[in-house]
Amino acid sequence: MAAQLRAARRPGRALAVLALAAAGGLLAAATVGSGPAGAAGTTLRDLAEAKGSYFGTALTQSNLSSSTITAIAGTQFDMVTPGNEMKWDTTEPSAGNFNFGPGDQIVSFAKAHSMRVRGHTLVWHSQLPNWVSSLPTSQVQAAMEKHITTEATHYKGQVYSWDVVNEPFNEDGTLRTDAFTNAMGSGYIADALRTAHAADPNAKLYLNDYNIEGLGAKSDAMYQLVSSLKQQGVPIDGVGFESHFIVGQVPSSLKANIQRFTALGVNVAITELDDRMPVPASAANLAQQATDYAYVVNSCLAVSGCVGVSQWGVGDPDSWIPGFFSGYGAATMYDDNYQPKAAYNATVTALGGGTSPSPSGSTSPSSSPSSSPSSSASPSVPPTGAACKVSTQVSAWNTGLTENVTVTNTGGSDVNGWKLAFTLPGGQTVTNAWNATVSPATGQVAASNLSYNAAIPAGGSTSFGFQANHTGNAAAASGFTLNGVACTAG
Numbered sequence: 001m002a003a004q005l006r007a008a009r010r011p012g013r014a015l016a017v018l019a020l021a022a023a024g025g026l027l028a029a030a031t032v033g034s035g036p037a038g039a040a041g042t043t044l045r046d047l048a049e050a051k052g053s054y055f056g057t058a059l060t061q062s063n064l065s066s067s068t069i070t071a072i073a074g075t076q077f078d079m080v081t082p083g084n085e086m087k088w089d090t091t092e093p094s095a096g097n098f099n100f101g102p103g104d105q106i107v108s109f110a111k112a113h114s115m116r117v118r119g120h121t122l123v124w125h126s127q128l129p130n131w132v133s134s135l136p137t138s139q140v141q142a143a144m145e146k147h148i149t150t151e152a153t154h155y156k157g158q159v160y161s162w163d164v165v166n167e168p169f170n171e172d173g174t175l176r177t178d179a180f181t182n183a184m185g186s187g188y189i190a191d192a193l194r195t196a197h198a199a200d201p202n203a204k205l206y207l208n209d210y211n212i213e214g215l216g217a218k219s220d221a222m223y224q225l226v227s228s229l230k231q232q233g234v235p236i237d238g239v240g241f242e243s244h245f246i247v248g249q250v251p252s253s254l255k256a257n258i259q260r261f262t263a264l265g266v267n268v269a270i271t272e273l274d275d276r277m278p279v280p281a282s283a284a285n286l287a288q289q290a291t292d293y294a295y296v297v298n299s300c301l302a303v304s305g306c307v308g309v310s311q312w313g314v315g316d317p318d319s320w321i322p323g324f325f326s327g328y329g330a331a332t333m334y335d336d337n338y339q340p341k342a343a344y345n346a347t348v349t350a351l352g353g354g355t356s357p358s359p360s361g362s363t364s365p366s367s368s369p370s371s372s373p374s375s376s377a378s379p380s381v382p383p384t385g386a387a388c389k390v391s392t393q394v395s396a397w398n399t400g401l402t403e404n405v406t407v408t409n410t411g412g413s414d415v416n417g418w419k420l421a422f423t424l425p426g427g428q429t430v431t432n433a434w435n436a437t438v439s440p441a442t443g444q445v446a447a448s449n450l451s452y453n454a455a456i457p458a459g460g461s462t463s464f465g466f467q468a469n470h471t472g473n474a475a476a477a478s479g480f481t482l483n484g485v486a487c488t489a490g
Contacts (some may be wrong), residue, residue, distance in 0.1 A: 045078035047351035048308065051301060051377050054079045054352070056118065057308030058272065060318075061085055061102045064109055068338050069314050074113035079160065079310055080105040081271070083117040089127045091151055095143070100154050104196055118271070118310065121157040121166035121208065122148045123192045125178035133179045140183035141456040145195045152199035159205035163240060163271070164196045165189050168210055173221030189225065190234045195237040208240030208271055214251025214402060218396040226264055240271035243296065244312070246328075247277040248435045248453070248463050249404055250292045255299040262305030270300055272312040274331035275343070276321045281330040288435070290346035293333065295349040310349050315337075386456075387411035388482040390420070391490030395473035400467065401428075405447070407482060408490065415483070416455040421446045423479040427471035435466035445477070 048055040056079025062070045063083075073080070084090055085102035085160035090100050110117045123144060137142055152162065168175055168189060175181055180188040193205050205225065212219035222239060229236050239261050241254075251257070258268045275292045277285040313319045315334030322329040333344040387410040394403045409415050422445055424430070429441050436447040453462050482488040 005119045042348075042353055044347065044351065047348065047353045049078060051351065052309035053301065053306075054116070054310075055347075056080060056308060057314050058083045058116075058310065059106055059109065059314070061105055063175060063314070063318055064105060066318075069318060070109070072312050072334065072338060074109070074115070077310075078115050079118060079308060080115045081112045081120045081310055081312075083120075083313075084127070084250045086134065086151065086155075087121060087124065087127045088118055088147060089129050090160065092147055093129055094212060095131050096146075098150055098154075103155070107155070111158075116160040117155075117158060117268075119155060119162040121163040122196060123164060123180060123188070124166035125168070125180070128179065128194070133298050135179070137183040137477045139190065140179050141188070144180060144188065144192065146191060147196045147252065149199045152196050156200045157202065157337040159203055160202070161206055161238065162196055162200070163208040163267075164192050166208045168207065168225075169212075169218050169221050171211060171218055173217040186225075188204050189465075190229060190232065193229070193234050193236055202269070203261070204237040204239045205235055206238040206243060206269065206271075207236065210244055210272070212239075212243035213241045213243050213245075213254050213257065214395070214424055215253040215257055215397055215400065216402070219257055219395065220397060222369050223261060223264070226261065230264055230266070236266060238267035238269055238307070240269050241310075242272040243270050243274075244272060245275045245292060245296075246463075247275055247288045247292060249465065250275070250295055251402060252432050252434050252465070252467050253402065255294065255302055256300060258303045258306050262303055266305070268300075268303070270296060270306070273309055274312045274319060274321060276325060276328040276331040278327055279320045279322070279329040284455065286330070288344050290342035290455065291329075293343040294346040294350040297347055302349070311421075322369075341362075386413065386415045386482060386485060388480070388485060388487035389490045390422075390480040390487040391481075392476040394474060395474050396470070399471070400469055401474045402465060402467045403476060404463060404465040405477070406461050406463045406490065407456070407480070407487065409456040409458055409482075412458055412459055412487075415455045417449060417483075418456060418462075419446050419448045419483055420478075420487075421481045421484075422477040424468070424477050425473045425475045427473050429470075430468045433466035434464060435462070436466075438464075438466050 024192065044055040055077055057073050057077040058081040059073055060083035082103055085106050090102055091100060107117055132140070132143060170176055175186055183200055184191065189207070196203070196205055207222065209222060212222045226236060226239060261268050273296060275289050277289060297309055300309055311332055313332055315332050315338045316330055316336050317338070319331050321331040333341055333347060335341050389408040389410050391406045392403055408418055424442055424445050430438050430445065433447070435453060436449060438445060438447045447464055456462050
């Protein structure tokens with residue numbers, strides 16, 4: 001996901017018109033305390049540090065020219081990941097010619113604001129100069145080792161950790177085919193880790209990937225790789241869960257997955273968190289985003305080996321999402337004016353702090369039912385049926401699975417209050433659910449809306465999901481009806 005981003009990160013829209021004089025006012029709203037810096041102990045970084053954790057962000061060289069971005073970053077966050085500036089195409093664009101200037105600027109900013117640095121990234125199939133991919137296979141290992149050694153040595157003692165290998169897996173859990181696997185097979189990962197450790201013995205060494213946050217084929221592959229590396233005595237300290245989520249689709253198995261990785265003797269970090277939604281953002285989605293952020297933070301805090309959370313970017317204007325996912329955005333804790341959203345308040349609460357007033361237009365997860373989109377659906381009035389379409393996505397493993405369900409209102413009027421009935425395959429038993437109440441656990445099942453997602457506008461959709469055990473049949477549910485009306489398959 002963030003794999004796709006970084007060479008073409010969008011310039012922050014409207015930043016040119018945000019004067020420095022306005023930055024202090026924005027930050028006063030953006031922090032829980034008073035004034036641009038917030039009261040002592042009330043920023044994200046202070047609250048995280050009080051719990052033995054960190055809360056970070058990502059910055060690019062161009063971000064450093066925005067006083068608004070740098071003021072928030074330097075105040076709220078205590079870890080920074082360079083968006084592009086330490087990648088191979090920047091640091092060694094041609095063989096043996098190294099350029100550390102852009103990365104040095106990020107490191108200098110971090111030092112000036114008492115922030116640590118996550119080095120990102122030494123080996124990655126993307127943003128890789130053509131000269132590397134064009135090398136004879138017999139020369140790739142030497143080029144990789146030289147690159148890692150030179151860069152890690154340059155930043156020795158200046159970075160907290162390195163994403164040594166970034167995004168090594170396909171979605172089905174197989175290794176990506178790239179210059180490194182073509183030359184060295186799967187052994188390139190162990191070689192890269194050993195080389196990085198030799199160059200910077202005190203840096204924490206990570207493998208980083210997306211769609212490994214919940215249980216499934218890809219996370220199983222990463223788990224097996226880490227287990228094998230540990231058994232071989234390869235230096236590896238952590239696994240990065242990128243966590244590029246869609247609102248309402250954070251896997252319910254996140255905490256359990258963190259726990260199983262830390263049980264191997266490695267740390268876990270949430271490295272590139274964002275939570276995108278269709279734009280313009282609805283009040284319901286902003287509230288769900290707040291719930292998602294709190295869930296991610298609480299899941300990390302609940303496991304001692306989860307060391308911290310980093311958001312990918314500072315605010316919505318500098319987020320990579322709109323440039324890569326058409327129709328989606330609003331993925332961070334700060335809105336287009338760098339005002340804190342409900343997700344910010346929810347994160348503060350999860351970290352043990354109080355909440356600041358939500359800015360106009362955002363919805364706190366603690367909003368009263370009267371302000372919810374479901375307010376027009378009185379519990380005493382049964383929901384009405386509507387034409388509908390349902391799509392499902394199943395991720396199965398051994399004896400378990402998760403299923404995400406998206407229901408689209410294809411009728412001409414809004415749905416206010418919904419119940420989606422369906423049939424589970426034999427042997428499946430629901431163990432938990434998100435964005436809906438699901439009961440009973442087997443057989444003929446019904447999913448009912450929660451308070452914040454009762455409304456499905458005409459042409460709109462909503463999603464929920466559940467985790468289930470199975471005895472061999474991991475097929476998707478079937479026979480969907482929305483408020484008694486049969487749905488077509490999406």
